[in-house]
Amino acid sequence: MHVISIGLNHTTAPVAVRERAAVGAEHLEEALSDIAKQSHISEATILSTCNRTEVYCQIPDKNIHVISDWLCNFHELKKEDVAPYLYSFPDQQAVKHAFRVASGLDSMVIGEPQILGQMKTAFATAHKNGNTGKVLNRLFQHTFSVAKEVRTSTSIGSHAVSVAYAAVALSKQIFSNIADQTVLLIGAGETMELACRHLHSQGVTDIIVANRTLARAQVLANEFDAQAISLHELPTRLADADMVFSSTASTLPILGKGAFESAIKKRKNKPMLVVDLAVPRDVEPEVAELNNVYLYTVDDLREVVNENVASRKEAAVEAEKIVEDQTLQFMHWFNNLQSIPTIRHLRDHTTQITELELQNARRRLLAGEAAEDVLQQFAYSLTQKFMHTPTESLRQNHDEDLLRATRELFDLDRLVKPGGDQG
Numbered sequence: 001m002h003v004i005s006i007g008l009n010h011t012t013a014p015v016a017v018r019e020r021a022a023v024g025a026e027h028l029e030e031a032l033s034d035i036a037k038q039s040h041i042s043e044a045t046i047l048s049t050c051n052r053t054e055v056y057c058q059i060p061d062k063n064i065h066v067i068s069d070w071l072c073n074f075h076e077l078k079k080e081d082v083a084p085y086l087y088s089f090p091d092q093q094a095v096k097h098a099f100r101v102a103s104g105l106d107s108m109v110i111g112e113p114q115i116l117g118q119m120k121t122a123f124a125t126a127h128k129n130g131n132t133g134k135v136l137n138r139l140f141q142h143t144f145s146v147a148k149e150v151r152t153s154t155s156i157g158s159h160a161v162s163v164a165y166a167a168v169a170l171s172k173q174i175f176s177n178i179a180d181q182t183v184l185l186i187g188a189g190e191t192m193e194l195a196c197r198h199l200h201s202q203g204v205t206d207i208i209v210a211n212r213t214l215a216r217a218q219v220l221a222n223e224f225d226a227q228a229i230s231l232h233e234l235p236t237r238l239a240d241a242d243m244v245f246s247s248t249a250s251t252l253p254i255l256g257k258g259a260f261e262s263a264i265k266k267r268k269n270k271p272m273l274v275v276d277l278a279v280p281r282d283v284e285p286e287v288a289e290l291n292n293v294y295l296y297t298v299d300d301l302r303e304v305v306n307e308n309v310a311s312r313k314e315a316a317v318e319a320e321k322i323v324e325d326q327t328l329q330f331m332h333w334f335n336n337l338q339s340i341p342t343i344r345h346l347r348d349h350t351t352q353i354t355e356l357e358l359q360n361a362r363r364r365l366l367a368g369e370a371a372e373d374v375l376q377q378f379a380y381s382l383t384q385k386f387m388h389t390p391t392e393s394l395r396q397n398h399d400e401d402l403l404r405a406t407r408e409l410f411d412l413d414r415l416v417k418p419g420g421d422q423g
Contacts, residue, residue: 002058002062004088004091004094005054010298022280023048034074041070052101055070103322109166119143119144120144123136138334164192179205183206184210184238186244205225234255234259239264242270248282256286357385361374
């Protein structure tokens with residue numbers, strides 16, 4: 001039995017690859033049902049965000065290829081197109097990776113809190129769908145506990161740092177005073193809510209929130225005294241925006257080159273900053289070819305993100321120690337769990353031998369044999385049958401590791417030697 005994590009993220013794969021491997025929220029249950037059909041995958045949870053797509057599994061052996069094969073087959077991707085970007089972690093490495101991800105140690109912005117909520121949602125969906133069991137249930141509950149300890153015991157989350165924050169920081173580098181700009185937010189999910197909160201804290205008051213569901217846009221708009229519009233109104237309102245931040249769950253771009261050409265013309269070539277935080281992308285890459293339109297994707301935010309890393313390195317060192325300790329604790333439980341079937345079989349085996357010998361002893365006693373003789377024979381026969389298989393194995397193998405393990409298993413070095421003290 002093994003715990004495996006396999007996937008790709010912002011450090012191993014460009015956005016063009018990540019968006020092809022992404023599992024959108026609307027397809028997550030379908031993906032979970034499909035992966036459950038794989039005979040070698042006992043439990044599974046799929047985590048898919050703009051920066052990563054990962055599958056956490058419990059499998060009987062280390063046939064990692066069954067997971068990567070599934071990922072490629074589900075998305076109808078060629079394996080050679082994806083394989084160079086995939087990483088895989090077995091057992092202890094997989095556990096440590098899960099703890100690091102939840103704690104924000106593997107994020108583009110170290111310590112960003114959004115990933116923990118995304119992991120909780122991913123696990124809740126898998127659990128509800130019946131894809132998790134004893135191992136992954138324990139793993140993810142432990143993961144959430146570790147993330148909480150990291151947050152409360154270190155200063156890694158003391159500042160509001162996220163991809164949305166990095167996007168706002170980028171806008172401050174481009175505009176001398178972002179408070180004077182009109183901002184269009186496309187999407188009303190957690191990322192856009194964070195962006196809206198950061199913009200509002202910087203004095204931005206002219207905000208437009210566009211969303212497929214107008215009611216959801218209105219909820220976010222009401223909190224920050226902004227305007228709410230539907231996606232159908234984008235063509236007529238795009239020209240009003242000096243800055244556009246987009247993060248939707250759309251599987252296809254919702255804004256193309258033509259829309260921005262029209263907007264720039266209406267703006268009389270007044271520049272626009274466009275930050276596409278979605279994976280798959282919301283904005284066609286060709287938009288970057290237009291004059292006076294400055295398009296950035298999540299990958300382009302690396303420089304802004306790196307400025308925040310330095311202040312968190314010390315806290316990250318403390319966090320890594322917590323992760324390391326908690327990983328060992330989980331592996332202790334996991335290793336003990338794996339020994340339970342063997343222990344049960346060993347006990348059943350010895351109980352069976354003991355019962356057979358007891359039956360034989362009872363027959364001899366009923367036949368009138370002396371109790372002392374019966375007890376002596378019982379003890380001798382029981383010892384012989386208990387020791388026969390391990391003794392023969394030791395004689396035939398001559399394996400140093402097996403010999404060492406036997407001495408440790410039976411605590412032979414602490415036995416009382418004949419005629420002497422404990423050695």
